[in-house]
Amino acid sequence: MTGLPALTILVAMPLLFGVATLLLPSGNDRAVKVLGIVGTSAVFVWTVLIMGAFSTGAPGMQFVEVREWVPVIGMTYHLGIDGLSLPLVFLASLLTLLCAIYSWRLKEQVKTFFFLLFLLQVGMIGVFIALDGIMFYVFWEIVLVPMFFMIGIWGGERRRYASVKFFIYTLIGSVVMLLGLMLLYMWGPKTFDLVEIAKWGQAGKFGMQQQLWIYGCLFLGFAVKVPIFPFHTWLPDAHVEAPTVGSVLLAGVLLKMGGYGFLRISLPALPYAFKYFSFSLGLLGVIGIVYGAAVALTQKDLKKMVAYSSVSHMGFVVLGIASATVAGIDGAVMQMFNHGIITGMLFFLVGMIYERYHTKEIARLKGIVTTIPVLGVIVAFASFASLGLPALSGFVGEFMTLFGGYQAFGWVAGISVIGIVLTAAYFLRMLQQCVFSPPTEDSAICEMPCELRATEFLPLVPLMSFALFLGLYPQPFLAIINPAATALAAIIGR
């Protein structure tokens, strides 16, 4: 690994595989699928290798590649990875691989699909390893296009509306974020190199007023992506219409880009503004937790319920980030990872249910555990993981963000426990109605064959293992995040 530009390879690999997908002769779907799985596996293996070579104790960037690129616009070629980004990169490669496996039974437009999947992976991984503002933004936006097509092509009935809404809504946020990045450039060190900008910010060279303005601009971009209440309204629509794989990656990885942005850019570059707004941000996080859970409680559509649960869960991420304490940041990254794992699993499951019952209406789904015991049990498992049951990974992140929130904001953070209770309520209600219930006459009927296929079961296994393992023993994972989180918290002085 040493000597090789590991991160360039990491982000180039999916791109090359994507192009290779396009070059395959049309008509041979099987070959495309094999290539898709091989490609995503290769990326995953490479990620694991990087993870293995990553030295855990060091707080700084590793595998750094830095080069002049386009000096006219102040752009550098700067890649690097640290404890914040590594888990998210891992998440992105893992979920893409699982999505590729899950898509084994895709029948139409296979080539397009896998190309989009690879393109999506380029963006997802790129965002987390880019250390240049422009590269960051480019990867950030690259993600939109394949997702737009995934929703627009394989989506549900209102896919056109949903895809355009998704695109435009998130774009509004990100263009304003782009303005923020430009202001960082203009008022800062006249380069888009995020490391330089962070140094500049920590040296206190941004004026207070400047910091507030830039923070506001960046906030909008990140907030829409996370999504932070009240910028979350694109999420349910996008999720409900998106195909399974789209939902998995949307919830699993795309939402994390917002939280990551706060940690990577806002906090190190704008410590004053971050501190200034930290309470408001935390409050928004708490509101998101309670609000998302409250709205999820009466949803009639299974997928929409899970979508709102994302709003609630990402609220914890926001709370943790806002606290800017070690525990909060640790917890936020942990929670991002967990949410990716668990909600990804839930969306896979919703997809499987929909495929079998042709409905996502909670009222019409009954007796899953009696018809398909394995599916039912896994749904229950995922639900409990999602509602933050201790011993499963969701709890660890929630606890740590809550702890960080308490350290920073005191009792206000405590309000979020209402959200936890409500989360339990809507998941249990769903379980009671759909899974642990006898089938009735008017309930939807499972189309044969009901049993899970290997390509469906396989993606669930690693997700379940992670949910369990990280819940039982999070230390190895925390050891990766901790140095970076400690360094970040030190900037704010918490």
Add this chain to the structure above:
Amino acid sequence: MYLNAWLAWSPEIVLTLAWAGMLVCGALWPRTHPYMRHATLAALLIALGLAGLVAANAHSLYGLYFSEAAKLDSVTTFGRLLFGSAGVLVVLASWDVHGEENAVEFFGLFVLSLLGEVVIVSGQNLLMLFLGIELLALPTYALIAIHKTRARAIAAGLKYFLLGMFASVVMLYGMALLYGSLGTISYVHALFPDPSHLSAARLGVLQFAFFFLILGLGFKVTAFPFHFWSPDVYAGGSTQVVAYISTVPKVAIMLAIFRILGPAFSTGYPIAKWFLIAIAVLSMVYGNIVALMQDDVRRMLAYSGVANTGYMLIAIIAGGADSQAALLFFLVVYTFGNLGAFFVVLGMGEDRHITIGDFDGLARRYPVLALAMGCFLFSLAGTPPLAGFFGKFALFKSAVAHGLPLLALVGLVTTVISVGYYLKIASNMYGDLVQRDLPEGRAIERIPVPLRIALVLAVTATLVTGVLGIPLFLGAL
């Protein structure tokens, strides 16, 4: 020196010769008509090659020529290459349409207008600018009107002509006033001097002069209040010509504007600056919002053109070297994106309005065409990693860097609006790729091979500029 001049302007000489040859042959031997397109293409390719050679010998050939009336520099070279390549694409797109009928008129006029554009870009005084504009404009009036079947094309041409002439004359009066108040028409150094050297009366006259000048130039680039002709003409004219006039002339004039307004402009002439800012903002806002409501794709593209003009004006207002680089890059992006989009419309059929609904299910039935259109749309919308993003990014960054963050904000927000109508087409094209619950769109006749080549070239240009071209363009210039 003479030899140098011949060498330096050899591309234009080749084109002029080709033009003359085409006219003579066309008049004498009607059998040569089908070969006019070949001649044009060859001439363009040769001219491009020569332009490249000239650029390679920049150290000995760059400089002022013809009593400081024309300047050969990197901007001129840029113009030559861009106009030439765009010209090649347009010729390919017109290959069958104007292959035999009206061939002499069409290709002759076309070459003439290209020459006009080079004059505009290389010119160093107002007279050259005026001549260039007329040389460009007069052929395009006719080109719009030349159409095999469509009666409306002539009406459109007439409308374009009358309004265009009106704008030119008003601009001409503005030039006269400029001459009167400044005492010179040359902008080799700077047309607008430091205002402290001018008397109050002259400054007063200068205001009128500037207004008239911008009216004339704004008309050609379809800036906001001077754009009214463009939707009508775009919808009425023949598509390949519309593709041409929506891009290349705009590029030429934009470059000219950049040359005219010197460094003193942005600090010394606040009224002029605010005038341009107002025009830019209104163009972006108005163009994008009205485009959102259009159903006819060509009208939509016309309004999107208005909006893009607004974006280009941002660079002009910002001024400075980085803005120039940004502008040049954006112009390339805009040219290929817009040309490509019009070519797709051309490929979908000439006989009637192409509406957004016609794109329903295009991706399923004509995947390559849809892919190309998607490419152009996303580039125009400014989505990374396509070229459009870097173009817009560079523009907005230059605005921020020159202390105009709010202007950049307007640009960014209106970009989002623009995505609305671009995506409407994209989602129509791809909406029923898998689920087929939508009505069938329009059936398409076979797309001629030259047009296909043109499309492929445009796609390549869009992709290559985006992915690889950034350092090339932004770094080198």
Add this chain to the structure above:
Amino acid sequence: MVPPIAFLILGAVVFLLAMIGFLTRRSLVQALMCLELMTSAVALTFLALGRALGDRSMTGMVFATFCMVISAAEIGMGLALVLLYFRKHGSTSTDDLDLMKG
């Protein structure tokens, strides 16, 4: 000797009148004539300015000359288009609203 300013005023007045004519005339040909008149007014202005400024490079005169050249080309083009239009639509009943919409 008449001072140059008088010619300038004359040029401005003619330009303005021609412009008003262009804006109000309903006849195509009249509009073309108005355009010609405007061009002439500009040419006059250039000449007057050239003299007023005492420009030795004769910029004003050159400009005025080119004004004439262009206006000749312009009227040729204009009439050709008008004629073409007339021919196309001559024998059929014209759908003018179509034209209005472009």
Add this chain to the structure above:
Amino acid sequence: MPVALTAALVPILPAAAFVLLVVFGRRLGERSGWVAIGALAGSLACAVVLLVRALSAEGEPVVHATFRWATIGRFGLDFGVYVDGLSASVLLMVAIVALMVFVYATGYMHGDPRYPWFFAVFSLFTCSMFALVTSANLLQLMVFWEVMGLCSYLLIGFWFEREEARRASIKAFLTTRVGDMGFLLGVVVLLARVGTLDIPVLMRAGETTARPVLLIACLLLFCGAVGKSAQFPLHIWLPDAMAGPTPVSGLLHSATMVAAGVFLVARMYPVFEVSGALPFVAGAGIASAVFGASLALTETDIKRTLAYSTMSQLGYMMAALGMGGYVAAVFHLITHGFFKSLLFLSAGSVIHGSETQDVREMGGLAKTMKITSIVYLVGALALAGIPPLAGFFSKDAILVSMWAPDAKVATQALGHPLFFAALATAMLTAFYMFRQYFMVFTGPEQRHAHESPRAMLVPMVVLAVLTSVAGAINLPGLFPKLGELLVPGEVENALWWLMLLSASAAATGVYIAWEQNRSRLEGAHDRNGTFGLERVYGSVFIQPVFAVSDFLRRLNIDDIVQRTVLDPVVATSDFLRRMDIDVVYMAVFVRLTSALAEGLSRVDVYVIDGAVNLIGRAGLRIAAALRLVDIRAIDGGVNAVGGGTAAIGGWLKRLQTGVVANYALFMLLFGIIIFYVAKGLAR
């Protein structure tokens, strides 16, 4: 075997059984029960070893071994095992009871289609209780606390085909979760303020941390205990939890779920002591004790009656803890574990045999179910506090602790009212238990019943024996082994008069029950509703209590919760869902934008094109007039090649110049306006 491993094995063995049964359960079939039992037996053996060690440890912890579970900045969370006298004794009780219940369950669950799944979850349930008891870290304790909640959810809802089971399982999970949120916050506060969650360190937190902080933290922790131990007002899940299979109730009500709350307070006792939270604990405890007993009075479901008695007994323990009766509470926890599991298992046997849960439909079962009736009697006597059964001693210890509270935590002024309330409750307890006993086992036989299989009877008998002798572990003054184990060096004094008093209170209760039963049998025609209340003589005392009980039943706290908490929450959620801000956004932004766009394009269409059309139409009129005047001239002109200019003019007048002139005008006008605006801006 190192002692740390021994301690770790206690929860690990059932956990292994859980994994084994989940994976191979289907293949094992009904053998899976024995797998679970085998694992549990191993745990029991380990627990015995631990207790033996604890007895010789003289107050020092037997085991304290940890590993780093998570590092959060400067905070380290070390999970592991920590066993001292308290955990060792509770562990043994849990192991014994659980083993008995497991054996019982092999009989009870026989033939159930989800038999392996039942034992899997049951193992996990036990495992989490073990792990909770041996936790070295408060967060670890909380983790298993919640896992136990999950298991209770799964077990209560085991027969999810029944609507009530599903409802009850959700209710149990959610209600306890409400309390758990307090627990969670308490843990957060402790970690933030004390800086550690290691239980041995936390127990000395009073030395380093301010009292108000600890008070808040302890009250929050206590919320969790209230939820788990079904204390007022979070007790509502407990009666409904009867919807699960009886072995579940047997374990849940004695050794695991509800015991956890009391254990938590006992575990954190030093902190509670310092913080000043104990009076609150006492208050909540005694309220639950009285409340539970009163609710049990008018209950007719055999298991629900027992459930209310659990609530009441747990209230006792809490109250004892609150009054400083630490040893008494743990003592009662242990004895209660035995006799309550005994009672539930016997009740299960009764239900199994008579196939009803309503005591009014039973009667005379002693004839057919002899063993069951005997062991039930033993349990009932123990619960009522009749000497020399275990319940008598432990209840007595509690009463002692109230009469003479620990001076550090409470005064006698607080203790005496509590004492009398507890005494009255003891009498009520004896009353409702024996009323139930008489109704079920004596009197005329109402339906055919049969004795339960041996697999069920054997554990019951074993438990009955244990119930009879368990009091011996802490005979006040004679053999205070438990007290020595828990609090070395402190000698509890026995109050003989108090023993007498409590025994006689219990006896009074039994007597009233007997009397009432007699009167009931005499007027057998009136068996509905209130047990012929009006005929109870000598009930000057009991009458108002019944009235209160009836009132409480009518009040229906569930309904209140439903109306005051759940309904508004659901309504809010529904409101939010309907009025999602998306709608507002749509209204404000999208509509605004599209209105703007519409408006602008109207400007284009109507103002500009409209003006154009207007003029165009005017032109048309003129042309029409022209046509009228000289139609031939025009036709002629049209047909003539390159016709006269006038004709062209006429043509184009109609068509073209209107548009052009207007466009040109607009260019000028708009341009001038913008220019002047710019001029204003420039200034």
